[in-house]
Amino acid sequence: MSIDPKHRMPKFDDTFIEQFHELLAWRRDVRHFKTTPVDRQILEQICKFADMAPSVGNSQPWRFVQVSDAQKRVQIQQSFLKSNEQALQGYEGEQAALYAKLKLSGLKEAPEHFAVFCDEACSQGAGLGRQTMPETLAYSCVMAIYNFWLAARAFEIGVGWVSILDPVEVQEALQVPDSWKLVAYLCVGKDARPHDTPELERVGWQARTEAQKRFLLD
C-alpha cells in the first residue's frame, strides 16, 4: 500500500513552536566553555542534524573537520591573536578600551574544535542554481553550520563561531585541499555561562535593535 506523502506530513503544535522559540532564544554565540570533552556519540548525532541542511542543487558542499591536534590548535590560536590585535588597531578611545576587554573566542578552553569548509570544486549538484549567484554554495554550508549550532544547543552543548581568523592560515594549518574555503571555525563544548541575551549586548558593545527597519512588509 502506498501512502500519500501528504498524509504523513507532521503537524507542529503550539508546544513545539514555543520550545523552538526557546531554542532560538537560548542558542548564543558561546565564548565561555567548560573543558569537559563532549561525548563522541553526541558529536555524531549533532553532525547528522547538520547534514540535513538545504543545499543549492542538492550539492551538500560542507566539510566539517574536527581539530584535536595540539600543534594545529596552537596555529589557529596564533592566527586569532594576530587578527584580533589587527582588529583592535581599527578602534580608538573608549571603543578600543572596550574592544580590548572583550572575550571573543573560547579557543583555549573549548574541548572540541571544528573547522567548516565549503568545497568550491564540489561537482555534486552539477552546478544547478549557482550560475548567477555562486555564493549560494557557501550559503549552503552556513545552513549546515546553523543546524549544527541549534542541534548542539538542544543536546546541551554550546557553540561559538570564531571569524577573527585569517582563512588562508587556517586552511594551511589544517592542510585541506585548495578548493576548500573556510566558512567558520567552531568552538564546541558545555556552555559555562548560559544566557538568553547576547554577550555583546550585556557588556555594552552592541544591543539588538528594533526589528521594524529590517522587515518591510506590504
Next chain:
Amino acid sequence: MSIDPKHRMPKFDDTFIEQFHELLAWRRDVRHFKTTPVDRQILEQICKFADMAPSVGNSQPWRFVQVSDAQKRVQIQQSFLKSNEQALQGYEGEQAALYAKLKLSGLKEAPEHFAVFCDEACSQGAGLGRQTMPETLAYSCVMAIYNFWLAARAFEIGVGWVSILDPVEVQEALQVPDSWKLVAYLCVGKDARPHDTPELERVGWQARTEAQKRFLLD
C-alpha cells in the same frame, strides 16, 4: 530577587529533539505552491523568528522586503527566465533535457514573495568580527533566512529559495539602496506537495550522498 540565568536555561527533551528532527526532515525547498494568501499575522510571526538569528558583532544586517507589486514581480520573473535559459545552455544531451523539464521556482504561483538583502553598509556592530572574513555579514543574513524557513514550516508554510536570478536586476527592480546586496529571493505559501525527500532527488537530478566524506571526526 535576581534569578541566576543558569537556572532558567530550558531543557530540551527527547520529544522535542524528535520533532525538531522532523522539522528539518520536512523543510524542503518548495516549488509547488497553493495560491491562497498567507495570513499577515503568520507572516509577522515568522519574521520575528527570523530576527532571532545570530549575527556577526550583533549587526543584524538582514533586510526582508515583501514584494507584492505585480510589475515588480514580472521583472523578477523575467530575470529568472533569462538566467534559467542561460543556465540551460551549460548542459548537454540527457542532462540538458532533464534540466529543461525541472520546475526550479514557484514565482508564478507563490502568493507571497520576499527579497532578502544584506546591508553591506550596516554600521551596527561597529565592524566587530568581520575584518578578516567580511562575508560573515552575508552569512548572518543566511541564518535569518534559515530561521524564516524553519519557522514557516512549523506554521505549515512552505518556502522556496530562488537563486537563478541576476542579483543586480533584482536590486534595480526593487529600487533598494546600493549597499543592499541580494542574498535570497523567497517564494512563500502553502506547500502543494509536501514531501520528506528533496524534489531534485525524486526527479533524478541529484540524490543526497553518504555523510562520511563530509564529516571528518578524529
